[in-house]
Amino acid sequence: MPESVAIVGAGVAGAAAAIRLAERGVQVDLYEAVPEPRPVGAGLLLQPTGQHVLAAMGLLDQALALGTRVDRLFGDTPAGRTVLDMSYRRFHPEAYGLGLQRGALMGLLWGRLRELGVRWHCGAAVEGFEQDNQGVTLSRADGGTSRHAALILASGSFSKLRQGLKVRQHARLFPWGAVWTVLPAPAGFPQIELRQRFRSASQMLGLMPVGRASSADVQRGINLFWSLPVAELEDWSTRMGLDRLKQQMAGLFPDVAPLIAGLTDPAQLREARYADVWMARWHDGRVLAIGDCAHGMSPQLGQGANMALIDAHELAAEAVGDWPQVFQRYTRRRRTHLRFYGQASKGLTPMFQSHAVVAPWLRDRFFGWGGRLPYIHQQSIATLAGYKTGWLWGRLKL
């Protein structure tokens, strides 16, 4: 009988699952397609729920030393209408978001993997798998195969491996994506929290302090996010050029001008596409999908990495006994939480990224007003913090 569990993908979900399982004494083989993974990726807002998981791994203090505390989210229109004004403190006096570079988070997770001695196979793209009553056989792109007791797919939203699960599912590319970069805060640039500026739903600029990429860095960064339709993502630099893009950014939010002075090469801006992934359940026998591979969503609610950490934590909590039963219990445990965030993200995204007219008009009139009502504010911030499991009630217990 094979003993080790294979995890495919060493992103947030795969690395965190490998850590939590290895901590429980499970033998893990982690397969990653990239030959030399580098700590890169957009800035993340890590919610109190995700911070709880990092604390359980013993990594929160290091994450706090690298990242920046975000106490408030504020978004408005060029006409000065407040759309979002949320404060974690009004949810709980000690709650805050943690602005962190994805690379910083990955550096911490990979360091912990090494400490735990997890077998990590880089440059090992998995092409397919077959399962039977005893285990799962993986086939790799290099022609090699390996046999495992179970398989966890943490291979991201666009993973084709998911189709190997006999489960109803769909993955739809969102019609809008973004370009983003992390820029050093110029001298005299105001101390910001998470700051967004919207023009209808067709223009959105987001700024978030994200701290340092590693402990060797001295410079703290600000993540800049600019929304673009997917159809314009590939050729924006030839079609409009960097100068025009910067003019559009400064036209929407003049305060950003000193920051984007540091944006001198289109290659500094990375493209992001995201998919809405839905699965009727996340397991099929000895195979389980977690992270974006199981429930990819738009970053509008800032939950993807957070959900990936919670998946890993909850999976480890169930990891006793036969793997098919462990996976079945995991699916039951995660259902209400993940369903709520899937629906919320799907409902909210067109209000912030689309060519719609009515939805953002309603947003501009009612979001700011609604947010001043204590109950609505409390519910909105509980959603953001990653705690909600239903529209009216229900709270995640970690």
Ligand SMILES: Cc1cc2nc3c(=O)[nH]c(=O)nc-3n(C[C@H](O)[C@H](O)[C@H](O)COP(=O)(O)OP(=O)(O)OC[C@H]3O[C@@H](n4cnc5c(N)ncnc54)[C@H](O)[C@@H]3O)c2cc1C
């Ligand atoms: C612009 C942007 C902003 C975001 N902001 C936030 C935020 O504020 N807060 C938040 O919580 N989340 C945020 N997210 C979402 C977050 O980044 C993702 O949800 C999270 O990184 C997903 O992690 P993952 O491990 O599931 O998938 P991924 O990070 O996609 O990792 C998948 C891994 O699997 C590997 N892989 C794929 N296929 C194979 C294969 N066949 N064989 C071997 N390896 C394979 C890949 O190389 C990759 O390393 C944001 C995302 C974007 C794009």
